[in-house]
Each structure stands twice: as C-alpha cells, then as structure tokens.
Amino acid sequence: MKRSSLVIPVSIIVHLIIINFTLFTLSFETYSNVAAIVYYNLSWLLITFAIDFYPTKRNERFFTNFDKVLSLFLIFSLAYFTNFSFRNLSISSVYQIKVLLVIFSTIIIYRYIFYYLRDIYRVEGGNFVSVVVIGRDRKLKKIRQIFDQPELGYRYRGYFDDHPSKSITYLGKIDHAFNFIRNHKVDEVYCMVSRLSSDQMNELIAFCDNNLIKIKMVPDNKEIYTRAMDVELFGNVPILNLRKLPLDTDVARYTKRSFDIVFSSLVVIFLLSWLVPIIGLLIKLESRGPVFFKQKRHGVNKQSFFCYKFRSMAVNKDADTKMMTKNDVRLTKIGKFIRKTSIDELPQFINVLLGDMSVVGPRPHMEAHTKEYESSVDKYLVRHFAKPGITGLAQIKGYRGEVVVKSDIINRTRLDIFYVEKWSLLLDVKIIMKTVLNAVSGEEKAY
Structure with a gap:
C-alpha cells in the first residue's frame, strides 16, 4: 500500500x-x-x-x-x-x-x-510512491530536493524531455514516457508545463486518467483547469494537482465508511433478514438455479470483486458478457418485479459491509464492459478512484441499466466523475433519498 x-x-x-x-x-x-x-x-x-x-x-x-x-x-x-x-x-x-x-x-x-x-x-522502503517528471526546466532542481529526501517516501525514477541530456536521471524523450510509466508502475507524474505544448499536456492528462495514475502540474502561464484541481507547495514551488479528490482525505474516507457500515447494518438486520427467505423461495419456485447471482466486477482502483444480487434471470451462459436489455427473454417473472423495484440490488449491502462497495458511488460494471469502455470512453477509469456504489448520481439522473446509444455511457461517466470530484456526505444522503423515491414511483429504465 x-x-x-x-x-x-x-x-x-x-x-x-x-x-x-x-x-x-x-x-x-x-x-x-x-x-x-x-x-x-x-x-x-x-x-x-x-x-x-x-x-x-x-x-x-x-x-x-x-x-x-x-x-x-x-x-x-x-x-x-x-x-x-x-x-x-x-x-x-x-x-x-x-x-x-x-x-x-x-x-x-x-x-x-x-x-x-x-x-x-x-x-527502509515502506509507504513510498514512484514518480517521474515530464520536462526539464529550472524548477526541476527544487523539486528534486523534495524527492531526494527518503523520509518523505518518494522514489524518483527520472525525467523525460525532448532535449537529450547525459544526466543519469534522463530517461528519454517525452514520447517514450508512456511505455516507461506503464512498465515501471509509476504512481505519480509531475509535468513541467513550460516544457510541454497544450497537445502534449492534454495527451498526458488523458493517458494518466485512463490508467489510474495521479498527474500533477508544475505550472506556468498555460491554462489547464479541472474541477478537482488543487495547489500544493513544494518549498516555494507551486504544484497543480489535477486530481485532488474529497475522498483523498482520511477524515472523508472514514466518515463515508462509517456511514456505509451503519446504514448497511440497519438494512441487513431490519430488511434482508426477513426479505431473503421470501425472495429466495419465490426465485426457487419459478426457476432452477441459485438464489443469489454473483459476478466479478471492477471496483476501486480497478480491483476485481464478486458483486452479489438476487438472481433475476434464468441461468444462462451470457450472464457475464451480455447486459440486460428491454424485454430480455432471460428475465423471469419474479426477476421482472425485483428489477423494477430495485430489490435485486439489496444483497449488495453485504458487499458494502465487506468493504468492496459503498452505499453511494459509481455503479460497478462487469469486467468485459470495463475493458470495452476504458478504451472507447475518455477518462472512463477516473470513476474507479472511488468505491463503486449500490446507487449513484448517474442512476438518479436516469442513466441506469442498458446502454442503448454511446451517449448513455458517456453521460454516465461524466456524472460519475462529477460525483468523485464533488463528493460530500450530504450529496450521498440526497442520492439515497432520490433513489428511494425513484424505486417507489418506478423508473423507465428499471428493467
């Protein structure tokens, strides 16, 4: 860690x-x-x-x-x-x-x-982050003074710049940085904005966002902004952190985790304790197969975990690759009801107690879909900086269920990123309340 x-x-x-x-x-x-x-x-x-x-x-x-x-x-x-x-x-x-x-x-x-x-x-080598610098200007020496203090836990791998150097820390031209970062498990990238063009910066930002790597800017007068931008000081050198997220702080993480444990425990004790036998019996009476459906999905930092649901479809070979569609023939009668009311999602409160999920967060996708979307939807992996949720901002805004057109997943990702960048406990409470109201009133895409 x-x-x-x-x-x-x-x-x-x-x-x-x-x-x-x-x-x-x-x-x-x-x-x-x-x-x-x-x-x-x-x-x-x-x-x-x-x-x-x-x-x-x-x-x-x-x-x-x-x-x-x-x-x-x-x-x-x-x-x-x-x-x-x-x-x-x-x-x-x-x-x-x-x-x-x-x-x-x-x-x-x-x-x-x-x-x-x-x-x-x-x-002694614990609690470190591996870093590289993109571009070399007069600020690099000052930043190196921070990186070269082993007690701060940085492991400086070197720098990339389009002007070759005989320095032992020179790693090559900027275009060579991408493969190096991938192959050497770099955690943070520091960019000297004065040495990069706007196209190069945008390419680096997109690369880091799509590969779960934190990127920080050593600024000049170029204008690069994000909602999650924050300024850190290394001595008297300002560093722009383009992914300063609310849940990066320990207080925020412990607050959210405490809320998850309390809320999920109440649901498990007072709802699932009597609902599981009833729903389980109805599922068994209608079709052969297990009561619970489990599927590998990607969570925080793209770590895989088993996500649990009440089984709503007949057992089939396409369950891990094919998303539910409208009037899907695989859907059972009881399955149609529990999906319409979102009851099928309730076992995921067990995932919350296990620490794999949160009550609120970006919805986890099956592994096959993550692989598809990370290469086709820009900044898709940014949503994986937070734990996945049972419900989320995208879901209460109507972007749930089947992806019919490309804009569905693009807008879902956009709202997920907004949630990750603007998280607050109050926002979680609002999303939960809206989720309950939508479940009672019914949703168009709840099938």
Whole structure:
C-alpha cells in the first residue's frame, strides 16, 4: 500500500488513551462520572474534526502545521475548564493546568515518535510512491530536493524531455514516457508545463486518467483547469494537482465508511433478514438455479470483486458478457418485479459491509464492459478512484441499466466523475433519498 489506512485511527485511539488515562490517574474527581467522560472524549473528537487536525500530507513533518497543534490545545483547554466550572469542583485551577500540561506534553511526545518512526519506515522502503517528471526546466532542481529526501517516501525514477541530456536521471524523450510509466508502475507524474505544448499536456492528462495514475502540474502561464484541481507547495514551488479528490482525505474516507457500515447494518438486520427467505423461495419456485447471482466486477482502483444480487434471470451462459436489455427473454417473472423495484440490488449491502462497495458511488460494471469502455470512453477509469456504489448520481439522473446509444455511457461517466470530484456526505444522503423515491414511483429504465 502507498499509504497506511491505520495511521489516523491509531493516532485518534492513542490520543484518547492519553487523555483518559491522565485524567483517571491525576484528576479522578473531574473524571468520576459517565457524563464527564463522554464530554472530554467528544470534545476532543469534535475539535480535531473542526480544525482538520488529523489528515496529513506526504511531505508533512513534526513542525508542519504546528499552529494546528497549538490551536487544538487552546480550544480543548477552554472546553475542559468549561466543564470544570459548571461542576463547581474544589480542585485548584493551577493543578488542572498541570494536568493539561501532562496531556499535551505526552501528545507532543507521541507526535514526535510518530514522525520519527514514519521517517525510518520510509527510509527502509515502506509507504513510498514512484514518480517521474515530464520536462526539464529550472524548477526541476527544487523539486528534486523534495524527492531526494527518503523520509518523505518518494522514489524518483527520472525525467523525460525532448532535449537529450547525459544526466543519469534522463530517461528519454517525452514520447517514450508512456511505455516507461506503464512498465515501471509509476504512481505519480509531475509535468513541467513550460516544457510541454497544450497537445502534449492534454495527451498526458488523458493517458494518466485512463490508467489510474495521479498527474500533477508544475505550472506556468498555460491554462489547464479541472474541477478537482488543487495547489500544493513544494518549498516555494507551486504544484497543480489535477486530481485532488474529497475522498483523498482520511477524515472523508472514514466518515463515508462509517456511514456505509451503519446504514448497511440497519438494512441487513431490519430488511434482508426477513426479505431473503421470501425472495429466495419465490426465485426457487419459478426457476432452477441459485438464489443469489454473483459476478466479478471492477471496483476501486480497478480491483476485481464478486458483486452479489438476487438472481433475476434464468441461468444462462451470457450472464457475464451480455447486459440486460428491454424485454430480455432471460428475465423471469419474479426477476421482472425485483428489477423494477430495485430489490435485486439489496444483497449488495453485504458487499458494502465487506468493504468492496459503498452505499453511494459509481455503479460497478462487469469486467468485459470495463475493458470495452476504458478504451472507447475518455477518462472512463477516473470513476474507479472511488468505491463503486449500490446507487449513484448517474442512476438518479436516469442513466441506469442498458446502454442503448454511446451517449448513455458517456453521460454516465461524466456524472460519475462529477460525483468523485464533488463528493460530500450530504450529496450521498440526497442520492439515497432520490433513489428511494425513484424505486417507489418506478423508473423507465428499471428493467
């Protein structure tokens, strides 16, 4: 993995352990009831979320964003003394300040140890990203100063430029970059905009988007914009990240995952627990074959997984290659009903609990269709930067089911990319509500 998904939750747990253990041992009177315990822990979590304390960038160090650390300590101290005052406790304020200093000192020590161990881990070869640079200008030397620090976890492979060089990091002309990037599993491409024509930049952007590679621009005065563009600073050199996505942040991913687990658990417990036996019996009575239909589909980062549905068709050899069409002869009577009401999709909440899918996201396609669309629909693979969903923005906008004309899949991809670039929890809730309304009222393409 290029980044550990455990860093943020482990840090949160360690911080809460430090707070609770210190208060329990040094200030038990302020920590002697459930309300106080909940208050201190909830205050810490809300404050850290509000100031975006936990998400870290790859080139962050111990003193990076240290102002956030100080802000966190100040705000938490105010919250702590607010509770202390309301309860009219007799413990001196000076002593409580000493207790807070113990908490903050321990957290700072943990922060130092964390970055120290992270640096060692990266120097030893863990948590790295492989990068190349396209084009050489005066900014390359400054960026190399960042890449050449092993504790930051970059593995600089070299650069491409149309002007040959004897430098050991020169890899060839720009046209040679595409095969190198494919063959050497490059994760990020940095482009010197001043050295590329507009056609070359557009070709590189399309190549990276269609191959699940992050592309970042070292800008000049050329105008290249996307909805997901963001600026990062490497020292004093601005870098344009053309694929800065909301779900790149740990807080966003954990928020979405927590929502998925809670929502899916409720569906499984209160709906699937009694619906599966009923639908299963009806399916078995009408046709031979399994109750559930499973099919390999592509998920986040184009990883394959088995997607589950209630079987709505008679068992057939074309199930993994041929999409359902209107008046399809393979469709059973109960299958027609469960597809019309979208009941056939409900087993995918199991996929959500397993972590292969999300409640909301781009719909996963069968592997044969992914192979077809990635070569015929521009930027199709961008939708695979997020987990696939049971429902999605494209589906509530009418682009679900059969692809009748080319514009169907183009518009579906366009809406999927918009969702990936503009994700928010509120957007997920809106999509879920609209999905339920569409299921109740019926949809034209629900067949």
